[in-house]
Amino acid sequence: MSGTGDGRRPTMDTAVLEFVRRRTETTRVEIARELGVTAATVTNSVKRLLAAGLLWESGHARSTGGKRATLLRVDDSARRALGCTIDEDRLSLVAVDTTGALQARVVLPLQDAKDPVEVTDRLQEGLATLVPGDELGAMTGIGFAMPDRLPDAVATALEELTVALDVRSVRGRESTCAALGSFWSGEQSGSGFSGTLHLGSTMSLALLLDGIPFRPDSGHPLDHLRIAPEGRLCSCGRRGCLHLEAAPSGIADLTRTALAAAQGDEAAQHAVMAAALPLTRVAANLAIALGLDTMVLAGSPTQAAPGIYLDAARQHFGDDATTRVVVSQVQPHPCAVGAAVLALQTFLSSGGR
Secondary structure, eight states: OOOOSOSHHHHHHHHHHHHHHHHSSEEHHHHHHHHTOOHHHHHHHHHHHHHTTSEEEEEEOOOSSSSOOEEEEEOTTSOEEEEEEEOSSEEEEEEEETTOOEEEEEEEEOSOTTOHHHHHHHHHHHHHHHSOGGGGGGSOOEEEEEOTTOOHHHHHHHHHHHHHHTOOEEEEEHHHHHHHHHHHTTSSOSSSEEEEEEESSSEEEEEEETTEESSTTOOOBOTTOBOOTTSOBOTTSOBOBHHHHHSTTOHHHHHHHHHHHHTTOHHHHHHHHHHHHHHHHHHHHHHHHHTOSEEEEEEHHHHHSHHHHHHHHHHHHOTTOSSEEEEOOOSSOHHHHHHHHHHHHHHHHTTOO
């Protein structure tokens, strides 16, 4: 999607909408005070958001002696956005409202996530389940949380399908979408500096500042971060790379082991703890180095056995750590929810067009 050509206004509109969303109900004066901008700037932004149907005036605040201020709320029924993520064995698709609240979801199995025909067929099946055909064009768009190793042919097929369906699309890094999904689902506080360490097609870190991606391209893979010089030999030629210590036989296998651990399998519990300890050691070091307020652990293995990952984190962060540790439990997938949020934010940054 193209922008409006004016970088300031869409950014302010997004900030205003996000502030109102977090507060549930607020006034123009409170928005200006919190965002540190003039009343005129807020007034102009609110006018655009009211015209786009994203905000509505819900009444008046209690009088403080002068004219009663008008209260603003997000119109959660005004728009819906879609989000999609592709794992090696499943496609997850969600619909969220303007507040980021989950409205509907579907998870479909994949036999071969590298097959563009199968992936697009599953996407069309999911869209037909979530959205009546005559309502698809009314969506703000669809966001894709793109795995780092997704073949170009699949990415191209997804783009061609959305063009054919006349649905706006936007792509985001897997970890950035996981971070947004966690934030908008309320797992993180409304402000501060947070990191999301995501176990997906790669292990990567995404940073949010007050709920906004710190860098649009954040989320570069950490797979080959060397953490054990005497560890396993990696295909890169070095020893002890993070992915070999934190997921020795891959994410899918670790997820299956984590599920068994959650069912009480002691051998599986020991195996997951052995994988969780090096990961959480890296997480703790990153949190200290960056001064993070919150560190989120996300991905199917952590979601399957959250208690084990939290126990491992306590060994490195300590009970009195200044960084709050969260294991994301966003269903069905934080990346899918975050991708939908990304689509909603992109719609706003285009001026609601």
